[in-house]
Amino acid sequence: LTPRLRRIAVLLLSALFVAALMFATPAAAYNGGASKTTPAALPITPDASFPGNNSGLATPSSGTPPRHSCNSGSNQCWYNVTYWSWTPASSGTIQVRATSVSPSGWDNTLEVWSGAGASTFVTENDDSFGLDAKVQFAFTAGVEYTIGLGAYSSSGGGTATLTFGTSVPDVPTAVSAVAASGQATVTWDWL
Numbered sequence: 001l002t003p004r005l006r007r008i009a010v011l012l013l014s015a016l017f018v019a020a021l022m023f024a025t026p027a028a029a030y031n032g033g034a035s036k037t038t039p040a041a042l043p044i045t046p047d048a049s050f051p052g053n054n055s056g057l058a059t060p061s062s063g064t065p066p067r068h069s070c071n072s073g074s075n076q077c078w079y080n081v082t083y084w085s086w087t088p089a090s091s092g093t094i095q096v097r098a099t100s101v102s103p104s105g106w107d108n109t110l111e112v113w114s115g116a117g118a119s120t121f122v123t124e125n126d127d128s129f130g131l132d133a134k135v136q137f138a139f140t141a142g143v144e145y146t147i148g149l150g151a152y153s154s155s156g157g158g159t160a161t162l163t164f165g166t167s168v169p170d171v172p173t174a175v176s177a178v179a180a181s182g183q184a185t186v187t188w189d190w191l
Contacts, residue, residue: 029053032082036118039083049163054082078109078150105130107152118146
């Protein structure tokens with residue numbers, strides 16, 4: 001092929017690739033279990049993410065979310081919660097974040113339980129409408145953890161990207177601060 005025909009072929013292939021990406025079917029969201037005692041297995045290992053969906057789940061039949069029913073052990077914290085279970089092979093700390101995808105900005109929540117039957121409340125979070133819910137907790141090897149994606153309101157729900165991370169930033173070095181009138185500038189390096 002001549003250089004001109006090669007450029008045209010590359011442009012056509014590039015356009016076809018972009019069109020294929022634009023019209024590709026999005027990955028299906030994973031549904032969790034409908035209760036704390038019937039969670040689905042977490043579809044990933046930590047330090048990864050997946051789309052979760054809590055649409056269409058019923059509001060709890062007992063208790064009155066949000067929040068004040070968490071510590072009872074028998075009620076869920078939030079509305080329309082779907083659950084995934086995870087039993088780590090080693091101990092550590094994990095951060096979980098829920099980022100709303102569809103509808104954009106829906107007010108998602110997270111809750112975490114541990115033990116057989118998800119009987120022990122660990123933590124929960126709702127970071128307000130349009131923000132990501134985030135939790136961080138220490139985990140113990142061999143203990144089952146149940147992570148729930150819910151909604152702040154009884155009519156809320158949708159798809160959210162759940163991101164799990166066990167890595168922590170390196171310790172900063174060469175930390176310095178320069179004071180100014182009513183402020184300070186802090187700089188540092190990473191190992």
